Structures are given as structure tokens and as C-alpha cells.
Amino acid sequence: MTKTILTSRATAVGGRDGKVASDDNVINLDLVMPGTKGKEDIPTSNxxxxxxxxxxxxxxxxxxxxxxxxxxxxxxxxxxxxxxxxxxxxxxxxxxxxxxxxxxxxxxxxxxxxxxxxxxxxxxxxxxxxxxxxxxxxxxxxxxxx
The missing domain is CATH 3.30.300.20 (K homology (KH) domain)
Structure with missing residues (x-):
């Protein structure tokens, strides 16, 4: 049996125009389609x-x-x-x-x-x-x- 060393968890909602967050909320980003601008006051990624x-x-x-x-x-x-x-x-x-x-x-x-x-x-x-x-x-x- 393979021993698990680490498991990370994240949830995405809304796909490429949605949001992604890790279970500990360290990653909590709005997503935008590549090549499009997000809201200037909110960090975005893809x-x-x-x-x-x-x-x-x-x-x-x-x-x-x-x-x-x-x-x-x-x-x-x-x-x-x-x-x-x-x-x-x-x-x-x-x-x-x-x-x-x-x-x-x-x-x-x-x-x-x-x-x-x-x-x-x-x-x-x-x-x-x-x-x-x-x-x-x-x-x-x-x-x-x-």
C-alpha cells in the first residue's frame, strides 16, 4: 500500500471566471480568463x-x-x-x-x-x-x- 505523505485541498467555483480557495484559505483568489483584466482592487489569477x-x-x-x-x-x-x-x-x-x-x-x-x-x-x-x-x-x- 502506498503511504500518503501530504494531501492538499482546494475548491474552485465558477471555473475560469470564478474563485479558487485552499482549505486553509491561504489561497483565496478570484479567477479571470487569461488575457482579461480583473478588478484592480482584487487580486486575480488563472x-x-x-x-x-x-x-x-x-x-x-x-x-x-x-x-x-x-x-x-x-x-x-x-x-x-x-x-x-x-x-x-x-x-x-x-x-x-x-x-x-x-x-x-x-x-x-x-x-x-x-x-x-x-x-x-x-x-x-x-x-x-x-x-x-x-x-x-x-x-x-x-x-x-x-
């Missing part, structure tokens, strides 16, 4: 933005874990883009993701190795593998101050 934030956070954490397991001391920042694309084959739309990890503390070769290990380990990468296009890249930088 499912792609929420997915991009989750994937970036998960991947960044997994990258740091892979580095620790390889006895590497790194600092990282993971930037994520989630796009809606026209699905020419099946019709409708599909999702694609792009992740760029900026890393301090390793060589280009070590960074690339960690990127591949992270993609194999990250739960979001496992969930999307074979389902969406994911473009991964890593940049070795001197500092994350920008």
Missing part, C-alpha cells in the same frame, strides 16, 4: 499561473535536494512559464511548460546533471511526463541578485 507557481516551487525544491544528495552546495531560482497552446492534432488547447533554473555553486556540467536528476525526481515532472511539452534549461550564474 489556473496556468497557479500551475506555474506550483511547478516552479516543486522543481526548485527537488533541484536543491538532488544537489544535497550529490554533496553540492548551491543557490537556485527556478522560473516557470506555463502556456496554453492551440492543439492542432486533437483540437482545442493544450498546456506546455518551460522551466529555467538559475544556479550558483556548480559547473555547467554539474548543473546539467542535476537538472536531469531533478526532472526524473520532481513529482510535477513525473505527473506531466508524456502528457505535456516541458522545456528545461539551466544557467550557471555568479549570483541570484537580480
Amino acid at each position: 489556473p496556468e499561473q497557479l500551475f506555474a507557481a506550483g511547478y516552479a516551487a516543486c522543481f526548485d525544491g527537488a533541484f536543491n535536494l538532488m544537489a544535497r544528495q550529490d554533496k553540492k552546495r548551491v543557490e537556485t531560482r527556478t522560473n516557470s512559464e506555463v502556456s496554453l497552446l492551440e492543439d492542432e492534432e486533437a483540437g482545442g488547447v493544450k498546456i506546455a511548460a518551460k522551466l529555467v533554473v538559475e544556479v550558483v555553486g556548480v559547473t555547467e556540467e554539474e548543473a546539467q546533471d542535476l537538472l536531469e536528476k531533478t526532472h526524473q525526481f520532481c513529482p510535477y515532472s513525473k505527473a506531466t511526463r508524456g502528457n505535456i511539452d516541458v522545456d528545461l534549461s539551466v544557467k550557471v550564474v555568479d549570483s541570484l541578485d537580480n
Whole structure:
């Protein structure tokens, strides 16, 4: 039997023009269709933005874990883009993701190795593998101050 490590809960009402909230109310946002403006005094989001934030956070954490397991001391920042694309084959739309990890503390070769290990380990990468296009890249930088 598989052991559950964590369960998160959220509820959406009204789809892309509705509202989403986590069970603890930390996330409590009005949703708007991508490309439309929300009310200026109320924070709004969309499912792609929420997915991009989750994937970036998960991947960044997994990258740091892979580095620790390889006895590497790194600092990282993971930037994520989630796009809606026209699905020419099946019709409708599909999702694609792009992740760029900026890393301090390793060589280009070590960074690339960690990127591949992270993609194999990250739960979001496992969930999307074979389902969406994911473009991964890593940049070795001197500092994350920008």
C-alpha cells in the first residue's frame, strides 16, 4: 500500500471566471480568463499561473535536494512559464511548460546533471511526463541578485 505523505485541498467555483480557495484559505483568489483584466482592487489569477507557481516551487525544491544528495552546495531560482497552446492534432488547447533554473555553486556540467536528476525526481515532472511539452534549461550564474 502506498503511504500518503501530504494531501492538499482546494475548491474552485465558477471555473475560469470564478474563485479558487485552499482549505486553509491561504489561497483565496478570484479567477479571470487569461488575457482579461480583473478588478484592480482584487487580486486575480488563472489556473496556468497557479500551475506555474506550483511547478516552479516543486522543481526548485527537488533541484536543491538532488544537489544535497550529490554533496553540492548551491543557490537556485527556478522560473516557470506555463502556456496554453492551440492543439492542432486533437483540437482545442493544450498546456506546455518551460522551466529555467538559475544556479550558483556548480559547473555547467554539474548543473546539467542535476537538472536531469531533478526532472526524473520532481513529482510535477513525473505527473506531466508524456502528457505535456516541458522545456528545461539551466544557467550557471555568479549570483541570484537580480
